[in-house]
Amino acid sequence: MMLRGLALAGLLFGAEIGAAQAGGWHAVAFMYHRFGEDDYPSTSISLDTFEAHLDHLEEEYTIWPMERIVEHLENGEPVPDRTVAITIDDAYRSVYENAFPILKERDLPYTVFVATEPVDDGLSGYMTWDQMREMEEHGATFANHSTTHDYLVRQGEEESDEAYAERIRDDISNAQDRIEEELGEHNDIPMLFAYPYGEYNQTVADVAEDLGYIGIGQHSGAIGPYSHPMALPRFPMADSFSDLDDFKQKAGAKSLPVESIDPWDPVAAEDNNPPRMEVTLADSDARLNQLACFVGGQGSVEVEWTDRDARIFEVEAPETLNRGRTRYNCTAPSEEQGRFYWFSQQWIILPD
Structure with a gap:
């Protein structure tokens, strides 16, 4: 479904699918990077914690490959409640050495997003294509994470709009070509593109969409029939934020x-920092009188209802956002005890 005009003009998206689902379904994707690499606490997870996560998921949830959830989203088909996906970014060597044996023993599906240049360059911290082929035989799917893993949202000062878009197109397409060459002989490579660093802008999303991809981010939240297909959320997991109770939530x-x-x-444009966000919600069993929004590094922020009957609210951080990535996270309790609705909007403040 090509939704560029809807997305980037801030108009309705997913409404047709959502209405058909009468309230919708919900799925969650988790994102991991490294496994058992203590020197990287912000991106690595201990093996004991990873096993605890998998224990909980196997006991309480249905585990699908990411591409299966996406297929249902594209086709307007419901996903069973309590469905989750396991995804892994960057194809680090510890995925093969530490995570793969665990996932293989449990016979679980998972998706690895590969940045191809470090693999082709034979960097020691990354998997090899032979290792990935072995993993394919035991539940792994591999998908596109760009060629260079560059900050694609950064356009060069002397770079024209046309040249910028072409550079992004090449970065995505060349990676897909390499993945298909190395891993596509016996398996279809899904048209999923995980943005490097989870960062995207209008141009990056446009290019990826024009090439036929679904866009995968790193902003928190669940996936449902109203999720935008060029900005699907995932919950990042690492030792710094991997508490089991939080994971269960x-x-x-x-x-x-x-x-x-x-x-x-x-x-965010220079004249829109802090950005003011207007959101329109569809009907659901979310307790909107308890809707709460938070700004990364700034805490809770006031929710301003501009039209409560139409479920339209606005949020703005009280202070200017720092350079880099920040999120507005909004949650509301469900009528189902212990479960919360979740939405996250990422903001990127580029360096001067």
Whole structure:
């Protein structure tokens, strides 16, 4: 479904699918990077914690490959409640050495997003294509994470719009070509693109969409029929934020049914910092009188209802956002005890 005009103008998206689902379904994707690498606490998870996560998921949830959830989203088909996906970014060597034996023993499906240049260059911290082929035989799917793993949202000062878009197109397409060459002989490579660093802007999303991809981010939240296909959320996991109780709460998250958001482009303009976000919600059993929003590094922020009957609210951080990535996170309790609706909008403040 090509939704560029809807997305980037801040108009309705997912409404047709959402209405058909009468309240919608909910799925959660978790994102991991490294396993058992203590020197990287912000991106690595201990093996004991990873096993605890998997124990909980196997006991309480249905585990699908990410591409299966996406297929249902694209086709307007419901996903069973309490469905989750396991995803891994960057193809680090510890995925093969530490995570793969665990996932293989449990016979679980999972998706690895590969940045191909470090693999082709034979960097010691990354898997090899032979290792990935072995993993393919035991439940792994591999998908696109760009060629260079560059900050694609950064356009060069002397770079024209056309040249910028072409550079992004090449970075994505060349990676897909390499993955298909190395891993596509016996398996279809899904048209999923995980943005490097989870960062995207209008141009990056446009290019990826024009090439036929679904866009995968790193902003928190659940996936549902109203989720935008160029900005699907995932919950990042690492030792710094891997508490089991928090993990259980996130696994049970529901997707706040966002019909529209304005602005959609996460890169905040200089004259819109802090960005003011307007959100329109579809009907659901979310207790909107308890809707709470938070700004990364600034804490809770006032929710301003501009039209409560139409479920339209606005949020703005009280202070200017720092350079880099920040999120507005909004949650509301569900009528189902212990479960929360969740929506996250990423903001990117580029360096001067």
